[in-house]
Amino acid sequence: MGRQSLTDPPHLGEQSGREDSRASSLRNPYEDSQYEIQSTLAADSPRNSSYSSLPPPQNGQSPSQSDSTLTGSSKRASRPLSSTGPSPLANEITSEKPSRNPFDSDAELASVSPRVIDPEKVDKDEVLPERQTGPKPGIFRRMYLRMRRVYSPIEEPLLILPTGPTDEEKVCYLKTNRIVLYIFGVFSFLSLSAGMWLFALSAKFFIWYGVFTAFLNLYLIISYFVGIIGKDWDYAAHVRRVEEHQITDKNAPTVDIYLPCCAEPLEILRNTYKHIARLDWPSDKLRVYVMDDGDMAEVKELAESYGFIYLVRDDRPRLRKAGNLRWTFARTEGEFFAIFDADFCPRPDFLKELMVEHLDDEKTAIVQSPQFFRTTSDQTWVEQGAGATQELFYRVVQTNRDRWGASICVGSNALYRRAALVEVGGTAEIGFSEDVHTGFGAVDRGWKVKYVPLCLATGICPNSPRAFFSQQMRWARGSTTLLTTKHFWVSNLTLMQKICYLCGLLYYSAVSLNIFLSPIPGILLLWLRPEWFRYWNLAFAIPSIIYGLILFRYWAKAEYGLNVQHIMVVQSYAYLTSIKDRLFGVELLWAASGDKKAHKSNKFRNMRILAWIWALLVFGGMVSAVTWRLAHGFPWYHPLPLIIINVYNLYLANRFLLCNW
Template identity: 25%
Template structure:
């Protein structure tokens, strides 16, 4: 009985955290709508004298996308004497030779090839080493799976209108959004971040983050903030907070697009999610205490907390889902008043606000409302279900980040499947060793399907929507994981 009460308290605390997170999301949505209402369409005037720019391309074993990347940056529309392009190559396979051959096709472009035999500091270390040799006053960065637009520099440089502006971030778009259901669901998540969250934070002067790629920095800002650190898995978020805490201003421009590839298989999604969520937790430990002690307005501190600890939502979802089983039984045994169970329904407001955020981003750029409405009917519930199904995997990453457990920087494998030239099963970067957590996800799928069946047998439907989404989410994550780890065997 004491254990059941403990589970009820745990459930309440977890749901309270989800509610607080959702209120932050709702506030960002409010500021996004205000920003859209007051949006000024006219871009700033081009500078009379264009500054020098270095484009950094961090690369590690990218056989399938590196040629596409080089071709794209070679087409950047910018005065050639002012443009330097660095290939920061940490590769240990044939990618290095492929790069050298490709660069020979562009003898008139200032390509600087830097190869490191030892990946000290991983991506942060490569960027830091390249910065020492960078000629540019501004530093643009693109990951290997991006295809920058030719006018990227001409459109971003004018936003450095003040010497206080340290970074301009652009919005990611998706080359392979329609490749599969999995890529569609990832697009839903990223669109909400880039449309609602980044815009909402920037509009009210809260901290935003450089997203690791698709952005451009003032070089003096990077140095002033302490250069790239490699003590977290999200060096981009870390540098962003160090720079803004020193007073540098960031600009986010959603109308400037940076197309990129989405991971098409679950194992690749998981490796990316693990790095993002663990790195975010590491940055929360590193920065929030200092941000809270510094003199910032309350809304800046509140959104810094929500931003830095947003990955902890997966711990909250995992705890809420597991403890809800005990709450269900406590209700069945009459240990909890039905009135209190109904009052707890207020927590559902949190899920409504979160769903509304994704709903607005889903329809924001819709050109065919009816078609989008038909898609959102199944994509939004499925997205929320799969997000819940990733709770175990991501909660492990967050816990490691919060407790200081170190792990290497694991790259997300790239595929370039939309070109039609590569086969998924032949990709040499696939991960084949399936972790134990995948089997646990399968067990949790069975547990929550059992809770769905129990709800019907007991005619107690209070937790049915929650448990049904968990059952669907864990089932999809387990099946997609099992299939992706087995590809190519």
């Protein structure tokens, strides 16, 4: 059956905002060493007419004289470095052994600078440079160019800088329409489970399959349970809170903006800083900090041109992004702070929309908003698939979990209360997925993490299979690390909160298992129990196929096409890598990315080799079984559905198998 159909109900696992996504990572170089942001393509969007360009906040100058000293004038004094003990999770990382294979580390390769288009400077009717091609090429030339764009691009894709969400995009996640998803999802789950159990019980030598079927059933039951008893976010109540907590120049709390960066293209940083400068907040209550782990003079000049405070820490690259955030936390003093990855562009009303949730409840530590990505036909197939896969998590899953206080922090696009993190020295002291651990730690200490499904900032997705693979691998590692520690199970989280977190680990495990479990029943049944093999067995899988290919397409706001199915194959093997590394205690290695760096990882190569081996085994097993049975008089129409499904699955996997970029 199709890859989407087995384990893709509306209950995705933790999508830690490292990137990359914390795609996140969603999406920044600290946690997504594969994320070649310089070649990323974001969709164009008409400029929101409601935006008004605000003058850059007068934050004073901060030309850092040394890597360890915050200098320059500021209306708010700097905090001294806090003396705090290590996080309980810090030992979890030091206990992991680094890979002994030197080829497991990322090798840096030269990369060209991006070709950039700023949507705010381009007429909507203007033809983009990559489309000004002159005479139309012939059909074979067009086929060749299309194949090259998919499997081995000749040049870097055009980088279209993101703009903040429009008024329509801002509220597009409010209506989850989850009832339709869950009703049809439960029906497809029951149908598919019945088929899997019938296979497992059809012979004694198939009993082992029942163990994995039981695990998948457990995951789906828990996930659907959490989803069905969830509820939509109360937007009307949020509007009332906005009216009750009118923010003025006098009563506005002080806010710090953290902008960590590390060798990203200046074009991307300039675009982000332009949007940051438009934030609607009293200038004397706002400080913007550019935290440059790349220590680039160009970034310093750019930051100071906007009146932002430029910082370079003296302990680079300790703990990567988390180390940068903790170092800056100790030297700033705002009552609240927001974090934006290098490519995220917020709306002017970002702070005011999230601040009211803090003001309404003093026990709120973090207010998280979605990581929003546009999908258009101008993007690479990876961007289209990666962007669309995020919608389910931010539109449905996070909203459901918010009812139980179990929404996860994804780092970027969130507003943090300083008082909630002072006792631990800032964000979690861990080298990856610090966002998930920060949110968990806050809840464990008695604080709240709230989720507001208003799209308030737009980011850029990874544009290559390799970059997306790395991002997803790190996302999965955040949950697998957290839930495999004793500290999680003895924490102060409620039972329902722990179940919500558990769904993430179960999801990653189920998707990984599905690589191997999905194609087995049909082939083994045809080989060993042909009397049970009939064409109508396909009926067990039809609801799941419809669910993944048709229902989601009509439900999603993003373009939910076959590229989503292609990207889910990459996603599955990334999750498998993360779980494997966790089981064997292999430490995640890291290298900064930027406009002059690209990354090659043998983890991606090794998983492609495994995918090739498995694809050959499955396809070979199917061909040999069908040939043998037909040669002995078996009706041809009975194995026909098996052939169609395996060919379709091979088609979905072909881009992961053949793309090495």
